[in-house]
Amino acid sequence: MTYNRVILTMTGLALAAALLLNFITFQPNRIAPGQEISLLTAAGLPATLLLMALLGLMAALSWRPSRDRYLTLLLLTTLTLIGLPLAVASYAHQHLPADMPYARVGLGSGFWCMGVFLALLVVETSQRLAQQYRLVGMQWLVTAATVIxxxxxxxxxxxxxxxxxxxxxxxxxxxxxxxxxxxxxxxAAVLIALLCGIVLAIAAQASVRLRQPLFQLLNLLQTIPSLALFGLLMVPLSYLAAHSPLLQALNVRGIGWAPALIALVGYSLLPITRNTFVALQEVPAQVLDAARGMGMAPMQIFLAVRLPLALPVIIEGIRITLIQAIGLTSVAALIGAGGLGTFIFQGLGQAAMDLVLLGAIPTIVLALLADVLLGLLTRLCHREPTP
Amino acid sequence: MTTASTRQWPVALLLSLTLLLLVTLSLPHWHGLFHWLQPDSKQVIYNRDGFFTLLGSHLLLVLSSGLAASLTGIGLGLWVTRDSGRDFLPLVSTLASVGQTFPPVAVLALAVPALGFGFKPAFFSLLLYGLLPVVRNTIAGIQGIAPAVQEAAQAMGMTPWQQLWQVELPMAASVIMAGVRTSLIINVATATIGSTIGARTLGDPIIAGLINFNLAYVVQGALLVGLLAISLDSLFDYLGRRLYSAAEGH
Structure with missing residues (x-):
């Protein structure tokens, strides 16, 4: 391969997005529709040419790839990712009229698309570095540098x-x-589901008769759309709350945290129970025999042998569940349970796009963070010496 | 035995479909029940749109985006497993798995600044989100075919097209189908939330009920969308079993 087609494509797409789509928006206040401004208009010809040259250089680095070219590419991308918001901000500083205190400059779709293509470039380059040059984890270095x-x-x-x-x-x-x-x-939802899920998985293991109906029920629950389940739970909860002073004292109502938490636990049960069940099932029979032969008590076997061996798959289940719960919690804002979804739906209601972003971007970051951290934990558990 | 199980009536599918139809038709007449639920309000049956209209436009949104996502997703998955697109395989498979960690609501919300309100942003975010499981499963299905099978097909003198149509696609079909199923089930749920960005779906009564504190509206929307999801799931369950027994042979 004399050149890396993926890098060439991504730099090309980044350049096209930057030049063709609106790069920034100017708004007289937070709700008024923005005036779309292209890169050329905003930055002027010299700065546009500079960006084109930078992306051109990156594209050129895809020719006859080597370790050093890939590393240079990552460095340039990181600088661009940090530099672009700064450039837009300094534009805002210079051009926003002083007599319009509510005026603001937002990032346009060209900016975001360019950012996405550059992020894909980082993923591709890091993967090549890991595969071909055994240089692992460069994407985390770039992410950390950009975030910091x-x-x-x-x-x-x-x-x-x-x-x-x-x-x-x-x-x-x-x-x-x-x-x-x-x-x-x-x-809380994942924690409760974890406790219930372990019990259910052990029960499913012990009783074959329970297994099928249990998983059918959990599957059915998983199929029901979140907004529908939140809505359906409002009925019994409003009824109960209206008739029980104790629940009223706990602030349990048809809307709010109670239906949200119950639904979230319901959705979390399937992935956790399924993974825990499979994990416990996969512990080899010989290992358990050996433990019994050593004279271990059943409880001891479970805690000292079975659970540790099953741990990686159980943690994988927690990872899937936590990512799902983080996403579903943002829907729960619609039934007044709070959370980052509040900003998303408030923003949608007021047509204030920056407020939408203020809710959506952190939700995505949280989900990615859960993915990375628990993925790391799974790998750490795998590393432990197995008998 | 296999023939007996394929001939079996798909009970769950027929039951859920019948229930969905019956409830959609009769819901406007359940005054008594909904008055009991929401005694303090005069209007207890959602009437801004008919339930059939909402069901239809919900289905239209989910199926059109699902069809587009399936075709694009299978195409993309096949392309990156051919020689012409293999350079893109690592990037595309990473993207397909990392993309699924993005919360669907966030994807829906992000479409609004770019495309405005209405059907269009909902369609495109469902399309984008629905692509991921299809791409992922297409790649997994093709890569799961034993290399010996591919070599045998090649040795028989099959052209790359023949290999694709007669060997690879049939062998990967059930895995690809599972991806389409995941994609559609997620999208039925996400389309419900699509009401908040102005797409007309079964989420409309739920959102309207939440805003106006009308529990009856909420229940009407929730009931229909829940039944719709279950019907679709049992449909795929049935199709999956047919496909499985067809692959097993006769």
């Missing part, structure tokens, strides 16, 4: 005139509170 770079910039106030940050700074306290609610709801 942008965080420092954001902290220094350089990005303050970007609409997304304006939206955030207006509701810092609320953001922190909703983030906490989101994590609490998703975390």
């Amino acid at each position: 770079g942008l965080w420092l910039l954001g902290h220094s106030g350089a990005l303050d005139r970007l609409s997304l940050l304006q939206e955030y700074s207006q509701r810092q306290a609320k953001f922190a509170a909703e983030l906490q609610t989101h994590l609490l709801l998703a975390g």
Whole structure:
């Protein structure tokens, strides 16, 4: 292979997105429809040519790929990913009229598409580096550098005139509170489902008769759309709450945290129970025989042999469940349970797109974070010496 | 034995479909029940659109995006497993698995700044999100075929097209089908939330009920969309079993 077609394609697409789609938007206030501005209009000819040259250089680096060319490519991409928001922010600083305090500059679809193609470029390059040059984990280095770079910039106030940050700074306290609610709801649901799921998996293992109806029921539950389940749970909960002072004292109502948590636990049960069941099932019979032969008690065998051997697959189940719960919790905002979805649906209701982004982007980041961290944990468990 | 099981009536499918039809038709007449649920409001049956209209446009959204996602997804999966597209295989398979960690609601919400409100953003986000399981399963299905089978087909003098149509696609069909099923079931749920971005779906009564504190509306929408999801799931269950017994031979 004399050149890497994927890198060439991605740089080409990034360039096309930057030049053809609207790069930034100008809004007189947060709700008014934005005026779309292309890269050329916003940055002028010299800066546009500079960006084109940069992407051209990246495309050229796809020719006869080597370790050093790939590393240079990653460095250039990281700098671009940090530099672009800074460039837009400084444009905002210079061009926003001083007599319009609510005016703001937002990032347009050209900007976001370019960012996505550059991210794909990082994925491709890191994968090649890992496969061909045994240089593992470069994508995490790039991600960390970009996040730290942008965080420092954001902290220094350089990005303050970007609409997304304006939206955030207006509701810092609320953001922190909703983030906490989101994590609490998703975390509690997964934790409860984990406890119930382990019990159910052990029960399914012990009784063949229970197995089929149990998994059929959990499957059925999983099939029902989240919004429908949230809605259907409102009926019994409103009824119960209206007739029980104790539940009223606990703030259990037809809407709010109670139906959300119950539905989230319901959805979490299938992946956790299924994985735990499969994991326990896959422990080899010889190992269990050996443990029995050593004179271990049944409880001891379960805790000291079975559970540790099953752990990687169980954690994999927790990973799937947590990712799903983080996503479903944002739907729960519709029934008043709070969480980051509040910003998404508020933003959609007010047609305030930056507010939508303020809810959507952190939700995606949370899900990716859960994916990476629990994936890492699974791999750590696998590394432990097996008999 | 296999013939007996294929001839068996798909009880779950027929039951859920009949229930869906019956409930959709009769829901406007359940005044008594919904008055009991929502005693303080005059209007207890959602009437901005007929339930059949909502069911139809919900299905239209899910099936059109599902069809587009399946065709594009299978095409993409096949392309990256051919020589002409193999360079893109690592990127596409990573994307297909990482993309599935994105919450569907977030994808739906992100479509609005780019495409505005209505059918269009809902269609495109369902299409994008629905692509992922199809691509992933197409790649897995093709890669799961034993190399010996491919070599045998080649040795028989089959052209690449013949190999694709007569060997690879039939052998990967059940795995690909499972991907299409996952994609459609997720999209039935996501389309419900599509109401919040202005697509007309069965989520409309639910959202309207949540906004106006009308529990009766919520239940009407939830009941129909739940039945729809179960019907679709049993349909794929049935098709999957037919496909399986066909692959087993006769």
